[in-house]
Amino acid sequence: MELPDLTAIEAESRQLALAASPFELHGGLCGWLAGGGTAVREWPAKVLADDALPTPAEGGALDELREASAAQLADRSFDFALLLPASDTSLAERSGALFDWCRGFLGGFGLAGGGKIKLSDEGQEALADLGKLAAAQPQSDGDEEDEIALVEIEEFVRVAVLLLHGDCVLATQHRQRLN
Template sequence: MTPASLPAHAQVADELQALEASLDPSELHGSLCGYVSGGGKHDRAGWFAAVMSDPLVSTPAADGALDQLYQASTAQLESPDFGFELLLPEGDRPVSERGDALLAWCRGFLGGFGLAAGANPPLSEESGEALADMARIASSDLSYEEPEADAEALEEVSEFVRVAVMLLHSDCVLGPRHRRKLN
């Protein structure tokens, strides 16, 4: 069974613009995934307010791009098939746009993760290193001089981030859930 698909980056951008939320779609997805991976309490109606740290934020429209983003992201993180994806601009967009979006995604993830997991999350040594690496990626200053090589490097870094997120979600959400079932 394949987890639900993410909406297109442009669809999320359009819905955020309609809500007058000046937030990058990739950063929002990173925040959502960080919040969920850090063990934050969430549901379909309240996730946007929780991630935005603003209880007055309206609930996204049912079946809109933001609702689809939430449903697909939570399904992908819970999937045993490792089908988790990052919401980044489409592959035909310039590598500089996709690279900047990846950095925004990582910044969002770190903020959402910190918000949910707190100061001392239950991380394995490997997860702790992955989180530190994500922080280094988020604070990177990219230059784009060789588009072909840069695109290849971007794919590798994106894959690292994708696997790191699944590892962090496993440590902070799946591991504690399984331990509770055993007790």
């Protein structure tokens, strides 16, 4: 299941007066889901820790974002995708969006887990690395090496999210099936 169009997500986010970029919202949603949060329609209120936020319209871009993200994380084919700007946008914009995505992820993950998540050693390392990325600042320009590095970092983030989801959600589901 593919993620909805970025412009549709931006428009619905503005309409609902959500105080986060689409990238930070998607990161928060994925962090919430990877940390064991449920894929509920009122996810922005959960992810942004504000119960007064409105629930996205059923079938709208934010609802589709929730459904697609939950399906991608649960899919065993590793087709999980990060919501980021197109590859033809500037390096600064793309790296800034990735760092926003990581900040959102950490917030959603922390809210879902409530500090009681047991992670593997690899999961702990991945979470620490995501924290370093969340604290990073985008460069104003770069060369081809920087472009290649950004692609590698995006892939690392994607795999780290799948690892954390595996530690927190899939491992729990597997243990429940065994009992």
